[in-house]
């Protein structure tokens with residue numbers, strides 16, 4: 001994740017802190033200081049740090065469970081809205097996903113229980129409502145806030161843990177894709193409700209709502225794409241009709257090509273038709289503006305273009321596009337010659353076609369079973 005830095009690692013998983021999280025802690029301190037003086041500021045800061053240690057423990061609940069199923073867990077990032085543990089993949093076996101999802105909230109329940117039994121935390125009704133009051137002891141507040149984290153995360157909507165629990169439960173009967181669609185739809189309705197309450201009561205809720213909405217939408221899209229692209233040879237869906245540029249061409253010639261095609265991304269090839277770079281519309285315009293019409297394409301292009309073999313599957317191309325945030329993936333044959341291109345437009349078209357396909361029909365690599 002950009003704008004974050006590593007502060008250490010626990011059992012081989014890097015712990016990263018996002019810049020906004022540091023700003024958030026500074027803001028807590030300054031706000032406490034101006035309102036109630038130095039003592040209150042230090043105690044507010046200490047509470048926030050303890051709270052985020054609990055969030056970190058929650059994330060490691062997910063991480064250790066995921067690892068027991070063989071899922072690599074490279075890092076965890078702390079943000080002001082909580083922690084994000086990165087899992088290399090989400091297991092599709094419903095039982096495994098369920099255990100990984102529920103492990104986080106269970107850690108918080110365990111922390112609350114330990115605080116109550118060992119440190120004598122008191123969770124009387126009045127105290128739960130006074131989490132941000134300095135009248136209540138830190139142990140009580142910490143126990144209450146851990147129960148709150150557990151309950152909030154069990155809301156049955158993506159991207160909350162409860163959404164994953166719900167999907168896993170539905171997936172045993174309905175399959176992974178349908179279960180994801182339902183959990184994502186609930187997540188998006190929840191986001192609307194949150195946004196509405198945010199408008200009325202608290203603007204911070206609007207930001208959380210946007211985050212929930214986008215996370216739910218992207219989860220649904222990733223799963224739908226994986227479903228329609230799995231096992232489809234990349235040859236069957238890649239673009240094969242596109243203009244290419246050469247490194248020695250000038251930007252003015254490239255812009256003529258831009259104007260007479262509908263492409264936004266132009267592969268740059270050498271004499272043997274091997275892919276050596278990619279020039280997007282925006283970079284082309286920028287080069288024209290800063291270096292003039294006689295700049296070389298080779299100087300303006302991006303040389304870090306991922307490629308895959310034409311024998312691989314489409315879901316692999318989509319995975320590379322997503323993980324590298326690349327504009328395009330070049331498809332190359334055995335002698336490294338460029339034979340096709342997969343871009344985000346390919347993704348959009350695949351999704352549109354598969355949504356519009358009547359039952360029992362087949363178009364190119366896409367088909368829909370007659371009973372679905």
Ligand SMILES: [Zn+2]
Nearest residue numbers: 104105153161
């Ligand atoms: Zn969680």
